[in-house]
Amino acid sequence: MTDTTTTGRQLPDRLDNPVKSAVLSWESLLVLVALAIFIANSFASPYFLNEWSLSDMTFNFTEKALIALAMALVIITGEIDLSVASIIALASTMMGLALQAGADTPMLVAVGVGVGILCGAFNGFLITGLKLPSIVVTIGTMSLFRGIAYIVLGDQSFKGYPVDFSWFGQGYVFWVISFELVLFLVCALIFYVVLHHTNFGRRVFAIGNNATAARFSGVRVDRIKFVLFCLTGLMSGIAAVLLTARLGSTRPSIAQGFELEAVTMVVLGGVSILGGSGTIIGVVLAALIMGLVTFGLGLLNVPGIVMSIFIGSLLIVVIALPILFRMWRQRKA
């Protein structure tokens, strides 16, 4: 958000000069990229412009994007959470155990979300209570959480989730609009309001810009960080419910590699990996772009490895472009 010219003392959400930013903002760039890919896709494949195709496409990113929303806040404070995919694995495993113990659908959801929050709180405690660096802690819990899932399941799987439970991952609210997509949009709206229109959001930016200064200004830095790690845990728990429902089964290898895709969405969305700046709109657009790219290339049966190269290049190009542009302007000026 760029409306930083209003009254009062405000920390800018982005560190760029806000004047020309409406046109030259990261978000406009992302919109252009998304449009370009959308148009390219429609020309490239006759199957792309179909309501069911587009609906199927959203399943490629909704779960990861839900995590990316919370991850964005964590990264804005200058921290990172690499354990999110493993939280999904553990939450899904616990849901499987609950299922075997005879849990019904509301109970399964509660277990998934609850385990997510507990895992996040554990991360948060290690990081804010014991003052350990988040990258170290979450690399550790990344192995720990998934390790527990492997101990419980080995090479087995849980299946037989109730039919009404599978609705969370396979159901449609109306027409081709899936429950996953609706949930993502609602969450995106909530995160947008929280980050850009509440004191809590201001404090998140303050911490990312200068945690020490924020602390001296009376911001309870550790408490906010703790809450944010619980929040990533919560979103991972929700993602675990959706993914488990979509797969209809749990295996310890579930959601492998989701953490890097979530971080990619956040960075592509224009959140500074060093903390202090970023927007939710950017993250949402980045999630959409990733979905469009992978689905579009998938429709052309482009091999997965080429797809990774494409996404990697996209990330570098989109991040390098504004920097190159700024350098070029400075040279001219």
Add this chain to the structure above:
Amino acid sequence: MKLFKLMAATAAAAILLAVPAYAQTRIALVVKSLGNGFFDAAAKGAEEAAKEIGDIELIYTGPTAATAEAQIEVVNSLIAQQVDAIAISANDPDALVPVLQRAQQRGIKVISWDSGVAPEGRSIHLNPSDIGLIGETIIKLAADYLPEGGDVAILSAASTATNQNAWIEAAKAVIPEKFPNINLVATVYGDDDSVKSTEEARGLIAAYPDLKAIIAPTTVGVVAAAQVVTDQNLIGKINVTGLALPSEFKQFIDNGASQAVALWNPIDLGYSAVYLAKALVDGQEAAPGATFSIGKVGEVTLDDTNSAAMAAPFQFDKSNIEEFSKIY
């Protein structure tokens, strides 16, 4: 951005031109992950079948990472492309079921091959082989080079290994009837560990001086046994055979420690998968007891779970090990 758009549009145009416009059967061969020699070989076989049948567009695809989630994305894009059939080697027998059911609801025929999907998610599953055929083959591999008969021993994986135990049982069952002059003297277990397998092979050779062949129905054991036979200069006296990966085992065929080994043939597997998929698209019903033709490989009959076994394991010897060692 202009450059990017231009590139995307060019790529798009190129791909559009590459796709033939006339109506044909589109069969997708979905593998666990790309960049795997086994699956590339399967795709080769699938291409061959597609050419033989004619008027088939084969889509060879799969994720980069061998995960169920990535494979679901691939299947989603195939559903959107409205392919006629999907033949999949699945990364997970259960997690793929919902998306494959959706594919079936939208009129796409689904079969699994190699790594199966639970029956709800597919019409047919094609196994590379079955227990009886494997059991018979491992004895036949030894008997073919023992016209006079003689003592043979089995070096297996772990004593708890379900597959190996089933094959050994089948092998024992077939000996009295089909190979009466073969005398199985011992079954030992190398736990699929090179060191343990080597020790067990040495033990066999010491304990049975008249041993003519060691049968190892495990890719680890067979290499260990062949190495022992080579090291102890017993080439020509003891023939090592069993189930082996051609690439790992080629040197022992070359040096004579082994006359022949066997394993599933991925080329035939891909080939047969395309035949089955095409038959379903053409309206043949998948039901227990139904018989399907799979071209040059023969025919298969579906069992109670609509699974079929393709053929006995494919034999590798001096004549073809060179070719297959490059594949897998």
